[in-house]
Amino acid sequence: MPEGTATPEANDAVRTHVWRGVTGPFDVVVEPGVFVPSSTSKVLAEALRVEPGEIVVDAGCGCGVLSLVAARLGAAKVIGTDFSAAAVHCSTNNAARLELSDRVEFRVGHLLEPVEGVRANVIIADVSGIPDAVAQVTGWFPDGKGGGRTGAELPVEMLARVADYLAPGGRIYLPTGTIQDDQAILDAAHAVFGAAMEPVAKKEFPLPDVVATSADVRELIDEGAIHLAQRGSRLSWELTIWCCTLQ
Numbered sequence: 001m002p003e004g005t006a007t008p009e010a011n012d013a014v015r016t017h018v019w020r021g022v023t024g025p026f027d028v029v030v031e032p033g034v035f036v037p038s039s040t041s042k043v044l045a046e047a048l049r050v051e052p053g054e055i056v057v058d059a060g061c062g063c064g065v066l067s068l069v070a071a072r073l074g075a076a077k078v079i080g081t082d083f084s085a086a087a088v089h090c091s092t093n094n095a096a097r098l099e100l101s102d103r104v105e106f107r108v109g110h111l112l113e114p115v116e117g118v119r120a121n122v123i124i125a126d127v128s129g130i131p132d133a134v135a136q137v138t139g140w141f142p143d144g145k146g147g148g149r150t151g152a153e154l155p156v157e158m159l160a161r162v163a164d165y166l167a168p169g170g171r172i173y174l175p176t177g178t179i180q181d182d183q184a185i186l187d188a189a190h191a192v193f194g195a196a197m198e199p200v201a202k203k204e205f206p207l208p209d210v211v212a213t214s215a216d217v218r219e220l221i222d223e224g225a226i227h228l229a230q231r232g233s234r235l236s237w238e239l240t241i242w243c244c245t246l247q
């Protein structure tokens with residue numbers, strides 16, 4: 001899930017991002033083409049609980065920031081995955097810079113495929129999940145790709161197999177937003193976790209004008225896939241972080 005408050009610049013140069021969220025402040029270097037940590041990253045980190053000794057998988061790791069947070073919260077082992085080789089390269093360097101390479105590693109690949117055989121206590125399930133049309137107009141994603149037409153397609157694909165990667169009693173931290181087809185994602189999560197799904201954080205963000213005026217986004221609103229709230233003269237969307245536990 002993306003930045004909520006403003007359209008960040010395209011990330012086409014190496015930049016240092018000061019992480020001021022949970023376990024920060026610390027610096028991460030964001031290499032060209034890699035997702036810059038967002039307001040969603042920050043809210044998710046605040047909701048994240050990791051017990052000392054737990055194994056954590058961070059799906060869609062970007063520059064690795066949430067993996068680093070998990071390690072600093074006490075995880076025994078963290079494996080981040082991303083289909084972007086640039087993201088994995090960048091994350092690996094950030095872990096080394098923070099002297100966490102003994103507990104944190106990153107692997108390139110689709111969704112959870114790079115961690116076949118791993119049974120995690122915690123999965124951070126933050127793969128791209130906004131509609132492609134939103135990704136294209138905002139520049140939130142360096143490659144201009146979201147999570148499919150409605151933003152739900154990629155998270156739903158991940159959820160279909162997530163139980164195969166969880167230890168008994170394991171949990172996932174799943175962001176959903178009213179800027180995507182969140183009902184489709186929640187239906188897929190319910191199929192795996194039943195009623196063991198708890199909203200652990202919520203935050204509302206103003207919708208950038210560039211999204212509000214997009215014809216493709218209007219089509220998604222009209223068909224009921226995304227649902228925005230009117231706040232005075234502006235539209236806003238709401239982020240929820242779910243903690244879902246395998247029964």
Ligand SMILES: C[S@@+](CC[C@H](N)C(=O)[O-])C[C@H]1O[C@@H](n2cnc3c(N)ncnc32)[C@H](O)[C@@H]1O
Pocket residue numbers: 001002035036037038040041059060061062063064065066081082083084087109110111112126127128129154
């Ligand atoms: C919203 S960003 C989150 C990044 C990071 N968690 C953060 O908070 O900064 C989503 C990430 O998912 C990655 N991604 C997109 N499609 C993927 C796929 N099929 N498999 C694995 N990762 C994917 C993107 O490259 C991007 O880094």
